[in-house]
Amino acid sequence: MTDSHPxxxxxxxxxxxxxxxxxxAAVGIGTAGAVLRQRLQARARKARVFIAKAGSYxxxxxxxxxxxxxxxxxxxxxxxGKRILLKPNFVETQRGTVHICTRSEVVFAAxxxxxxxxxxxxxxxxxxxxxxxxxxxLDEAEMAEALVEHKTPFIDLNNDDLVVRPNAGGRSPLAxxxxxxxxxxxxxxVSMPKMKTHHWVGVTLSMKNLFGLMPGIVYGWPKNVFHWxxxxxxILDINATVKPHLAIVDGIVGMxxxxxxxxxxxxxxxxxxxxxxxxxxxxxxxxxGIDPRKVDYLRQANGVLGTILADNILQRGESLAAVRTDxxxxxxxxxxxxxxxxxxx
Numbered sequence: 001m002t003d004s005h006p007x008x009x010x011x012x013x014x015x016x017x018x019x020x021x022x023x024x025a026a027v028g029i030g031t032a033g034a035v036l037r038q039r040l041q042a043r044a045r046k047a048r049v050f051i052a053k054a055g056s057y058x059x060x061x062x063x064x065x066x067x068x069x070x071x072x073x074x075x076x077x078x079x080x081g082k083r084i085l086l087k088p089n090f091v092e093t094q095r096g097t098v099h100i101c102t103r104s105e106v107v108f109a110a111x112x113x114x115x116x117x118x119x120x121x122x123x124x125x126x127x128x129x130x131x132x133x134x135x136x137x138l139d140e141a142e143m144a145e146a147l148v149e150h151k152t153p154f155i156d157l158n159n160d161d162l163v164v165r166p167n168a169g170g171r172s173p174l175a176x177x178x179x180x181x182x183x184x185x186x187x188x189x190v191s192m193p194k195m196k197t198h199h200w201v202g203v204t205l206s207m208k209n210l211f212g213l214m215p216g217i218v219y220g221w222p223k224n225v226f227h228w229x230x231x232x233x234x235i236l237d238i239n240a241t242v243k244p245h246l247a248i249v250d251g252i253v254g255m256x257x258x259x260x261x262x263x264x265x266x267x268x269x270x271x272x273x274x275x276x277x278x279x280x281x282x283x284x285x286x287x288x289g290i291d292p293r294k295v296d297y298l299r300q301a302n303g304v305l306g307t308i309l310a311d312n313i314l315q316r317g318e319s320l321a322a323v324r325t326d327x328x329x330x331x332x333x334x335x336x337x338x339x340x341x342x343x344x345x
Contacts, residue, residue, distance in 0.1 A: 046307075047312060047313050048313075049274040049316065050067075050274065051271070052067065053270060057103050057253075061105055069113065071273075072246075076118050078117075081119075083187045084121070085125050086125070086190050087124075087125055087189060089126075089193045091129065091131070100260075106271070110190065123153045124155070125160075127157030127159075127213060129222035130222050132216065157212065158216035158217060163181050169237030170237070171237050174234070180213065189244045190245065191207075192249075192250065193250065195249050195254035196256075196260045197290075197328075197330075199258055205284050207277050207301065211223050231297075246274070248271060249273070251284060252269060268288070279313045289324060289340060290329075291339060
């Protein structure tokens, strides 16, 4: 006796309806799988940025930076045996100020974290754009004694040996960029800027901080060649050519107003970390109450060097809303005009 139900299997045969139903089910499963894969791929393409609250420089910065690196997927396998070049922001300052230079507490917390992860060497390097006396800059930034205490080498990037690379960005008229040899010797380059507003480009964060990599013996003080070539295109060219690996932004106390030197202290109580520098800087700008889409070099970096779009940034740690602290803008400065980020944006 045969089973006449049209959707059930008969011996060695499948009814047309059953075949259609099973086919549709397979298509549904396949479609769901494709959608899931697309979502996972889109998530993987997003730039991860970590925000940590740090109320003062006495906070456990080693733990915070370590947590940030883990959240970014950076561990021993990435760092063991590598040479790490930390590039803070040291400019002409005065002893005791906390808002002009990257603080030594943040720098040496990073040194300790990278050493714990097995780095072969951790070095600090800077080429100040304002003061030619490196010893004076290190003293004013309260770094000289700390370098000795933490047994950490310092490289004066203004006066290092030189290497020449083709300009990978192609935005400025410069056909090639001359870099300190320390860049070629390093496996990881870590930009460690201060969170500041800027007189000429609106904000100075991890991308602009790389101006301090460029040797003063070639580009002058304050790196005047890049002013002539155009600050925004030069920022893009330097980042495209150097290809930095990580940013750690010191926003515990930043600078608002007429930065990067003449502004006033602004406690923001944050560290911001990430491997995609445009995404890091866009996040830091939003914390400052600044719309990164209105900062010319960040807008130009979007889709070329990274992303600045909030939808393409996978936020880790604290939420933006929890840490937003609007930095004062000076509307008499053209680069500050129209930068304010709308509330809720």
